[in-house]
Amino acid sequence: MRNLIDQMFALFDKRTESMSRNMAHNHGRRSFLAKAGAAVIGSAMLPLLPFEQAGRAYASEEEENPMDPNSCSYWRYCAIDGNLCSDCGGTLTSCPPGAEASKVSWVGTCHNPSDGKDYLVSYNDCCGRAMCNGTYCLKSERERPGYQMGLHNDINWCMANTSQGYHCTVAVLIGLAEGA
Amino acid sequence: MSFKKSVMYSAILQCLVGTLMFSSAQAETKFVPEKFTVEQTIKPGPNVIVNGASWDGASKIHIYGQEELNYQGSVSAGLVSQTLPSKDGKQLYVLSHYMKRYTYGPVESAVQIFDINTLTEAKEIIVPNKAAHAIGMPGLLERNYDDSWIYVQNATPATSVTVVDKKLGKVINEVAVPGCFGIFPAKDSNKFSTLCGTGAIKSVTFNGNKYEISESKSGLFDVKKDALYVQAIRNVNGLLMIPSFNGNIYMVDDSGKAPKLVEKISITKGTEGNWAPGGYQVMSYNKSLDMIFVLMHPDAYEGSHKDASSEIWAYSMDKKKIISRSPAENLVALAVSQGKTPILFGSNEEDETVDQYTLADAKAFTFTKAGSDDKTGWSTNLQVDQ
Numbered sequence: 428m429r430n431l432i433d434q435m436f437a438l439f440d441k442r443t444e445s446m447s448r449n450m451a452h453n454h455g456r457r458s459f460l461a462k463a464g465a466a467v468i469g470s471a472m473l474p475l476l477p478f479e480q481a482g483r484a485y486a487s488e489e490e491e492n493p494m495d496p497n498s499c500s501y502w503r504y505c506a507i508d509g510n511l512c513s514d515c516g517g518t519l520t521s522c523p524p525g526a527e528a529s530k531v532s533w534v535g536t537c538h539n540p541s542d543g544k545d546y547l548v549s550y551n552d553c554c555g556r557a558m559c560n561g562t563y564c565l566k567s568e569r570e571r572p573g574y575q576m577g578l579h580n581d582i583n584w585c586m587a588n589t590s591q592g593y594h595c596t597v598a599v600l601i602g603l604a605e606g607a
Numbered sequence: 608m609s610f611k612k613s614v615m616y617s618a619i620l621q622c623l624v625g626t627l628m629f630s631s632a633q634a635e636t637k638f639v640p641e642k643f644t645v646e647q648t649i650k651p652g653p654n655v656i657v658n659g660a661s662w663d664g665a666s667k668i669h670i671y672g673q674e675e676l677n678y679q680g681s682v683s684a685g686l687v688s689q690t691l692p693s694k695d696g697k698q699l700y701v702l703s704h705y706m707k708r709y710t711y712g713p714v715e716s717a718v719q720i721f722d723i724n725t726l727t728e729a730k731e732i733i734v735p736n737k738a739a740h741a742i743g744m745p746g747l748l749e750r751n752y753d754d755s756w757i758y759v760q761n762a763t764p765a766t767s768v769t770v771v772d773k774k775l776g777k778v779i780n781e782v783a784v785p786g787c788f789g790i791f792p793a794k795d796s797n798k799f800s801t802l803c804g805t806g807a808i809k810s811v812t813f814n815g816n817k818y819e820i821s822e823s824k825s826g827l828f829d830v831k832k833d834a835l836y837v838q839a840i841r842n843v844n845g846l847l848m849i850p851s852f853n854g855n856i857y858m859v860d861d862s863g864k865a866p867k868l869v870e871k872i873s874i875t876k877g878t879e880g881n882w883a884p885g886g887y888q889v890m891s892y893n894k895s896l897d898m899i900f901v902l903m904h905p906d907a908y909e910g911s912h913k914d915a916s917s918e919i920w921a922y923s924m925d926k927k928k929i930i931s932r933s934p935a936e937n938l939v940a941l942a943v944s945q946g947k948t949p950i951l952f953g954s955n956e957e958d959e960t961v962d963q964y965t966l967a968d969a970k971a972f973t974f975t976k977a978g979s980d981d982k983t984g985w986s987t988n989l990q991v992d993q
Contacts, residue, residue, distance in 0.1 A: 505910070506910075531764055554710075554711075555710055556710055557663050557709070557710050558663040565913070566910060567910045567912060567913050568910035569909065570910065570912075571804075571830060572789070572802070572835070572836065572837045573739070573741070573762060574786065574788040574803050574804040575830060576766065576804075581741055581887070582740060582741040583662075583687065583740035583741070584764075586762060586763060587764065590712075591706060591711070591714055591740065592663070592706060592709065592710025593663070594710075
């Protein structure tokens with residue numbers, strides 16, 4: 428059985444390729460963004476996203492504790508790149524009040540040491556506020572460049588929102604990885 | 608001389624001295640205001656350009672002289688800038704994004720063209736707000752072979768490339784390349800190649816406003832086991848050199864209809880310590896030496912592909928061997944000057960500086976840190992203008 432990520436890529440590529448052909452003949456005729464956003468939202472995955480900035484804290488500088496959500500070594504942060512929303516007025520899975528949830532996101536596959544299973548983690552950005560100076564975490568296990576966009580964490584995943592300013596990042600469990 | 612004359616001369620002399628002293632005092636008290644001016648140009652010579660891209664305010668692009676690492680000045684841009692010097696090194700292209708309310712509201716994306724000598728804006732071209740809001744890195748803002756077109760990588764997150772005509776000052780095309788990322792222009796035509804998630808490389812050729820896409824065999828590279836960085840540099844023979852996470856250089860010929868893998872060169876073969884490249888701009892190339900310089904870290908693992916450097920490796924593409932390994936801590940981006948005596952420049956992630964490395968031992972071809980400046984802040988890419 429194909430795993431969730433493969434399904435997501437298949438859907439994403441199919442939709443975008445079809446739209447791209449249309450665009451080739453009439454570029455700028457319509458919003459590529461709205462369609463692409465719909466394709467991703469239409470799948471089971473919600474948004475993802477992160478980036479980098481100055482004033483960052485590094486996982487390597489902290490005490491390793493894979494079960495502490497306040498630590499960059501927390502197991503579900505294996506491919507995170509952003510400021511923790513839980514340190515910015517939100518929670519592990521929710522944006523701070525007033526911020527806007529990103530419409531698209533990137534996905535990591537992280538190992539939970541407490542049950543030995545691998546989980547799909549959607550890293551969603553929260554948008555429309557200035558960047559929060561909360562704890563900054565960067566880890567890139569199985570992260571890949573933009574040619575595998577759904578695994579890419581060096582881009583602003585508020586890109587499909589009306590409000591595109593990056594604020595912070597959450598880590599939402601969205602499924603078990605294949606074979607988990 | 609009589610006594611009277613002597614007294615008279617003395618009086619005249621005293622009078623003259625007094626007059627001079629009075630005039631001198633007058634001169635000392637006369638205030639001459641300074642002129643408030645603007646330096647018209649930067650100092651001549653080659654420069655290194657450091658992209659201080661910002662996620663929450665104006666991006667700052669810093670210009671330094673290569674030899675002395677002297678600060679020449681800066682240009683300002685919107686959010687998450689990408690930078691690229693023109694082919695002749697006289698202009699600087701900057702892509703960035705301007706949000707009307709800084710963090711929300713309508714977004715205007717622009718390619719601004721600055722004259723490097725005066726650090727003033729020469730032209731501004733509005734592009735669709737599809738351009739990737741990405742960390743500063745190679746391959747997202749490029750130019751065609753004769754510098755008449757500028758290519759902008761889009762991500763919405765669907766990927767495409769906006770084509771800008773520099774002379775007309777407007778967008779002339781958009782090329783949809785779904786599932787692909789990075790722009791690697793050809794050296795003698797408007798063609799460009801791009802990396803794709805299937806492990807293939809695609810080439811886009813133009814015929815007027817129409818374009819055609821040709822594709823290499825899928826599986827040219829393994830996305831899971833040996834992913835490629837979105838960075839490709841043409842060597843002296845026109846082949847693309849593309850570094851991989853595991854320290855292989857993929858030599859790709861994209862001169863024909865479909866790109867082909869010519870050779871895969873491991874720069875770590877025979878080296879102990881599980882070394883691998885790391886960073887955001889991991890490689891730079893000196894044409895006159897046919898030599899690549901690569902940011903390397905030991906004890907590599909899945910997910911360490913952005914880890915900062917411990918060493919810079921100089922690798923001869925001609926001799927296919929490591930020429931030298933120079934200690935260089937915490938660099939995530941690298942640029943090398945051209946000429947037989949290169950100077951290396953790096954973005955230091957830990958200190959948030961630009962660091963300069965010069966030849967310490969010409970025979971061993973090793974480099975040591977010779978300069979550093981912290982005005983850049985945190986950056987992930989930088990370029991030399993010649």
